[in-house]
Amino acid sequence: MNNQKSKLSYGYNITYLQPKALQAAGFGHLADQPFIFDSSPGYARLPNQFLIDRALGIWDPKGRRSSRNPMPPSRVSMRNFARSLCNALEWAEARDVDLITADYSTVLIGRYQQEMLKGIWSAENRPLKANTVNPRVQIALEFQMWAADKGLREPFHVPTVTRTFIAGSHKNSRSHEAKSVESRLGKAKVNKRLLSFPAISEIEEWRQRVQERPIVGPTDSLVADLILNTAIRREEAACWRVDTLPLDLNDWRIVNPEEPDEHQSVLVAIKYGTKGRQYGVDEHGDKIGPEGTIHVPLWLAHRLHAYRNKERLAALKQKVKRGKTVAAQQRLQQHAVHLFLHPQTGDRYTGDQIYTFWSRVQGPPHWSPHLGRDWWSCRYLEERMKQHAELIQRVLRMPNITSEHPMVLALRDTAQTVIQMEIRPQLRHASSRTTEIYLEWLFAKMRVPLTMTRQWAELDEDKASDEEAGE
Incomplete structure (x- = not known):
């Protein structure tokens, strides 16, 4: 067993089992499944069965076992569900509350939610934001709903309200229509996010510092420029493949060839690491998400093309050197499918590494990939x-x-x-x-x-x- 605990310090902890051991036992389909161990420590049987049913689509809060969900939550969602459930379970244990049978209004909302909002139940005794509190209460509620459907508690009613909103479409900005959504009562109100940005000069000074970092600077700055000029997420940048931008320039789909070069853009399809439903995990460990098409400025496309034909090849040589035999070196080269490689090791960039270099170089306050x-x-x-x-x-x-x-x-x-x-x-x-x-x-x-x-x-x-x- 591989005891990879959540970064959050809970009495209840998240563990991932070794994929090979699960495969040998006939449970390979649970290789990415988080498991919860309680404070004893011991296997938390009911919470884990709930998570397994959610992961496999056997149960979800909409279908309530009426039909199997053909598109279960992604592994990232399951990790977040497990973290939220750990928090709720530890709170319930500390307060001597049975989480399965706890009343929604008086306990989940009146006590658990209020303690988080007031900072009574938080790591640093500071009030937590609504977008942190709501998912925790929601997963605790879903655990109760699952338990009711399993006959482990009495059926109960969740108070809801129906709200009407105006929906638009990016395919037609004028096609607005009224739609309704049912929302549970008692949710903490999310404060409106307000945007403010550093001055262009501050961003350029930050970018220059990234560029000047020894060894890694040129690659880091290319990753940063890709994010800043295409608005992709850091995980999407980390999962960017060698052939995401077609290898042959003749295959580039330039949407506006009549414009000057500096205004032209190339259409590129991406699906690895994208946000949304998970359609699978490829052999390199990347999530396969909804495919989308983005515009990449032509000048940036040429920079990416030049990088993969020069700097990336030099980085790849560092990785291939690790192979003890020719066959091993060939395997290493074949499995190096990601575009951005560390110049010294040849290892791929990860989303966390992108966030680290972005924040490591002193930049404007609150400046992040997002x-x-x-x-x-x-x-x-x-x-x-x-x-x-x-x-x-x-x-x-x-x-x-x-x-x-x-x-x-x-x-x-x-x-x-x-x-x-x-x-x-x-x-x-x-x-x-x-x-x-x-x-x-x-x-x-x-x-x-x-x-x-x-x-x-x-x-x-x-x-x-x-x-x-x-x-």
Whole structure:
């Protein structure tokens, strides 16, 4: 058994068993499954059976055993479920509460949730944010629902409320329709995220420091530039393959060849490490997620092409040298499918390593790969809106203009069209709440009054517990 414990210090701990041992015992399908051991320590039988049923799609909170879920949660989601459940189990043990039979309103909401929000139940005695609290309460509730379906407790009712929101589509920004979603009552309110970015000069100074790092600087800065100029996630950058950008330049799909070179972009399909449903794990350990198509600036595509034909080959030689025989060296070369390799070892970059180098070099406050993704989105929106300078200036010149003025509505619709038709397809899996955040950033920067509705965000808050994953 491989005792890989969660980084979170719980009395209940997460363990992953050795894949070979599971395979030999006929349980190879549980190779990536987290298991919980209690504070005794001992195997937590019921929590683990719940996690196994969730992982295999035998049970989920929507189907409630009426049908098997053909698309079970991803391994990242399962890890997050296990962490949240560990927290709830330890709290219940510390408070002498039976988590399976605990009342939703008085115990899960009135005590467990309130103690987290007040900082009574937190590692540093600080109030926890709603987006941390809600998934923990949700998984505890799902554990109870599973137990009820298994006959381990009496059936119970979860109070809910139905909310209506306006849904849009990145395929048609004008096709709005009203939809409804059912949400459980008692959820902690998520504070609205507000965006602010460092000055361009600060980002450039940070990037220069990354570039100047000994040995790894050129590769690190290329990874950073890929994120900042395409808005991909760090895990997607880590999973980027040698042939993600076609090896032959003749196979590059340039969408706007009539434009000057500096404005041209190449269409690239990515599916490894993408956020969303997990369709499998490949032989290299990468999640196979929903496939999406992104635009890569042509100038950046040429840099990636030059890297894989020079610096990457030099890094790969370092890895191949480890092989004791020709056959072993050939295997090492064949299994090196990722584009970004460490210059000294030839090992692939990981998402955690990308975050580490990003934050290791002293940069602006709160600067992270994820904020870099938002930075691309807002910069793109701002540049596209410059094409509508006349409309913007007319709005700004009008005194005491209201958010419902036809010109403000026209400006909002124009910005929303850019977000829906151009930014969201590039981001993939972007929520309606993100659309609202980008609009608010733009209008705050322009100092245009705008009252945004929270309706679009409500769906995403309710879906968070179903799609909880790491990013």
